[in-house]
Amino acid sequence: MTGTTAGSPTDFDVLIVGAGISGIGMAAHMEMHCPDHSYGIVEMRDNLGGTWDLFRYPGIRSDSDMHTLGFVFEPWKHEKSIADAPAILDYLNTIVDERGIREHIRYGHRVISADFDRSTARWTVTVELQDGEKKRLTANFVYLGSGYYDYDEPYDAGFELGEFKGQVIHPQFWPQDLDYSGKKVVVIGSGATAVTIVPSMSDKAEHVTMLQRTPTWMFSRPAKDGLANFLRKILPEELAYKITRFKNIKMQDFSFKMARNRPEKVKKSLYKRIEKALGKDYNKTDFTPPYDPWDQRLCLVPDDDLFAAMRAGKASVVTAKIARFVENGIQLDNGDLLEADIIITATGLKLAIAGKIDVSVGGEKVDFAQRYYYKGCMFSNLPNLAVVFGYLNASWTLRADINSDYVCRVLNHMKATGTQIAEPVLTPAEEVTLEEDDIFDFSSGYIQRGKHIMPKNAVEYPWRLNQEYILDRKRMVDEPIDDGLLDFQRAGANARGSEETLEPAE
Structure with a gap:
């Protein structure tokens, strides 16, 4: 089989990366608010759950209450508000089964790279299967629910273990x-x-x-x-x-x-x-x-x-x-x-940006450290891509919920206007006027160690990752999608498709 050719249908309208809380939340929002859009979820592990499936140490539990770590659309029904990993996984599995999400998940798919072609409004995403085979998927929009830390490599505190025999x-x-x-x-x-x-x-x-x-x-x-x-x-x-x-x-x-x-x-x-x-x-x-x-x-x-x-x-x-x-x-x-x-x-995590995926636009590599956050959801001058980085001072899922809802409204606006590209545009002249802010006003070691790879943060909204959920929620819901900064454009390619066709990468 040959690679995807320009003008052919995309595999998905939206490709969701990660089947943890963020990815499952986005899929559920699409089922509710974008039922006429196709989507797929790629997950590098063998199971859903992300963090809650990866960590297996004794007692692993939430450090936020499940009435806010749970989704806005799915009540938490367990007696304990501070829940262990098995209860959280049960909650997520119930959601994917009851809402028809499980059939959209492809396990053992590690995303290696993603390149956006402006002429076709299409992401070409290269995934690696567990046997080493590489294949391609295409999508009009990519939603990164890949978390915030490196799943493969923890933080190395540099201990010299010397003579220790245990x-x-x-x-x-x-x-x-x-x-x-x-x-x-x-x-x-x-x-x-x-x-x-x-x-x-x-x-x-x-x-x-x-x-x-x-x-x-x-x-x-x-x-x-x-x-x-x-x-x-x-x-x-x-x-x-x-x-x-x-x-x-x-x-x-x-x-x-x-x-x-x-x-x-x-x-x-x-x-x-x-x-x-x-x-x-x-x-x-x-x-x-x-x-x-x-x-x-x-x-x-x-x-x-x-x-x-x-x-x-x-x-x-x-x-x-x-x-x-x-x-x-x-x-x-x-x-x-x-x-x-x-x-x-237990010396901490190692931060990762965009799931360590090699992201590019027209073959030109994207350096996220040179991009500004847009509404804590998208990035300056980066089309058709959204991400979740949860709150440091509140539950992760609060951001996942409002970002998912926002992206669904962006997708519906694109459909209604016949546009295929949504891009937060920040001109060089406008960027010069932005006052940069500390993206994370937290002294935690893992935060400080990872700041150099993090996107930029402006003092003024919307070019920032804010840390105030109540205000963010109001802004994301009340402010118009077409705000003069998020630019909607047309492309010549057909960006619709419903069937997944994996193709060998060259």
Whole structure:
């Protein structure tokens, strides 16, 4: 078979990359709002779920409540608001089955490159199958739901493991049959992953130590939302979900702004919760970061599980730097020895942009670091491509929902106007006048390490990735699609098609 020729139908109107929360959300929105558009989902893994299928470490769970990490269109029906990965996967599988999405998913398809031809308004997307074979798909529009970090390679903290004789594990590649019963475990890190792993392993391990160089602000709350479960008993499911979601969105927004405006008051509140869980004699130093709350994301401790493990003597927190790794553990810079049979390096993720796909327009490579975000959804002077990068100060899915809805309205506008290209146009003269802003006003290590590959962010909307959901939602819904910046153009090729025809890449 030969490659796709100009003028032939596209395989899809929209090609969605990734079958995690972002990709499934976009597919569901298309089923609801763009039923006359064809779409396909390509997923490099063997299962849907993205993050929730990749990570298999003990206790993996959401660090946001599922009334906001869940979709706006699908009520969360489980009793626990802070949910584990199996419950989240069950939720996603229910959606793809009930909404006819599963038949659109192609597993084992890793997207290698995507090139846009302006003359035909068509993306040619090269995918690699698991046997190494490369094939092509074409689409009028590409929606990247590929997440924000590198699935293949975690952050390497550069540890020299030296004489250590035990097991060393990174949470991103958790061994399926790990037996840690009766073992001494040291988890290096203080983020959400470490805070989840430590109490979860403490039930079987002899002892689990969380070794942190820098503490993290921790926030405890019940895993069950009492109001949500009460409302579900007395109201229809969808109404109860809508009320709970509204309440949690408002609480997230209030808490974040309070932390930024009155950090000392928030610190006192966080300390009070920890003291209630650990007692007045707890080591405050281990829970006092050198930054204010929400300068980095707060670490959630549902049902005080970490503190309960500490009270039981099954877990502990140590704040120190590593001097060296020795045969039976870790020598600290203060002279102490942490004995370990297993060391877990929960030291963070490595950011990736656009799923590491080689994106080009007319054969010219796209450098995302030189493009401005447009409405936190598209990019300056890059046609027919949208992306999801969720909120750092709220649930990821909140952005996924509003971006999906927005793109559906763009697609419908294109259909209504007979146009095939939608491109946020930023002229060189206009770009000169933009004042650039810090894209992520967060001090987290993984954020700071990845800033150099991130797109640009302007101070003024719409050329930015904003961090205020309530305002973003209002703008995305209320402002016109044809705003004078998003340029709609016609192309000569037929951009419609319904059947998938995979073709060998040259």
